[in-house]
Amino acid sequence: MEAIVVKNLTKHFRKAYDKTLKGFFISLAKKEKRYKEFTALDDVSFSVQQGESYAIIGKNGAGKSTLFKVLSGIIAPDTGSIQINGKVAPLIELGAGLSRDLTGSENIRLNCAIFGLNKGRIKEVYDDIVAFSELEEFIHTPVKFYSSGMKARLGFSIAIHIDADIILIDEVLAVGDKDFKKKCYAKMEELRDAGKTLVVVSHSLKPLRKICDRALILDQGRVADVGEIGAMLDQYENEKKPKKKKQKGA
Numbered sequence: 420m421e422a423i424v425v426k427n428l429t430k431h432f433r434k435a436y437d438k439t440l441k442g443f444f445i446s447l448a449k450k451e452k453r454y455k456e457f458t459a460l461d462d463v464s465f466s467v468q469q470g471e472s473y474a475i476i477g478k479n480g481a482g483k484s485t486l487f488k489v490l491s492g493i494i495a496p497d498t499g500s501i502q503i504n505g506k507v508a509p510l511i512e513l514g515a516g517l518s519r520d521l522t523g524s525e526n527i528r529l530n531c532a533i534f535g536l537n538k539g540r541i542k543e544v545y546d547d548i549v550a551f552s553e554l555e556e557f558i559h560t561p562v563k564f565y566s567s568g569m570k571a572r573l574g575f576s577i578a579i580h581i582d583a584d585i586i587l588i589d590e591v592l593a594v595g596d597k598d599f600k601k602k603c604y605a606k607m608e609e610l611r612d613a614g615k616t617l618v619v620v621s622h623s624l625k626p627l628r629k630i631c632d633r634a635l636i637l638d639q640g641r642v643a644d645v646g647e648i649g650a651m652l653d654q655y656e657n658e659k660k661p662k663k664k665k666q667k668g669a
């Protein structure tokens with residue numbers, strides 16, 4: 420059975436030509452268009468099977484984060500449909516979902532409640548969340564004083580403990596230290612083996628080879644290819660390599 424079915428998603432953004440105040444008034448006086456339409460997602464369709472570990476790869480600006488935001492319901496697509504079968508834990512932006520003025524501890528309780536855990540279940544998972552995040556010393560400190568790595572630890576730890584069926588992970592591990600990243604990748608393998616569905620965006624391709632079953636390559640908002648992880652990463656890495664200039668006389 421499919422965990423996620425995405426059909427013909429399109430998302431446009433408006434980009435300002437000239438963001439200065441002067442530019443704004445000049446274009447207003449000239450009755451010019453002040454924005455150009457930019458297509459971040461262009462007719463994107465794919466599906467993720469339940470229990471599958473799925474990578475989304477692509478260059479900077481390819482549309483990966485936009486796709487994740489649409490999948491998590493943070494932004495609406497212009498056209499297309501998304502069907503999600505199961506409870507989603509979105510881990511999409513560093514610190515997203517964490518309230519700056521609340522402590523780590525308060526954020527854990529708040530997020531667990533938002534994701535539907537009852538008091539008893541929150542009590543059960545609370546210690547595991549704190550232990551996995553390794554933030555025991557800072558758990559009563561407001562999150563606004565956390566470093567980006569600390570926020571990533573807390574966010575990841577909450578996301579994997581809220582009894583979700585589908586976990587969306589967007590590059591949040593980029594800021595973590597080496598040991599914590601290793602621990603997270605091992606956890607992701609464990610979650611996959613336990614039958615959870617994972618959708619991962621990362622520029623660190625090596626761990627994806629181990630964790631994921633399939634990958635989708637996004638290129639300028641379009642699906643360039645979908646296939647088995649090894650083949651997709653090889654294809655993507657080869658395309659990324661700068662082409663060697665031909666030697667004269669060669």
Ligand SMILES: Nc1ncnc2c1ncn2[C@@H]1O[C@H](COP(=O)(O)OP(=O)(O)OP(=O)(O)O)[C@@H](O)[C@H]1O
Pocket residue numbers: 432433434457459477478479480481482483484485486
């Ligand atoms: N809110 C927005 N308003 C205008 N343009 C946006 C907005 N969000 C994203 N974009 C544009 O959409 C394009 C895709 O951005 P997105 O962040 O989805 O790419 P990405 O593949 O995640 O890139 P990266 O690997 O650098 O994180 C970019 O050109 C970006 O500037």
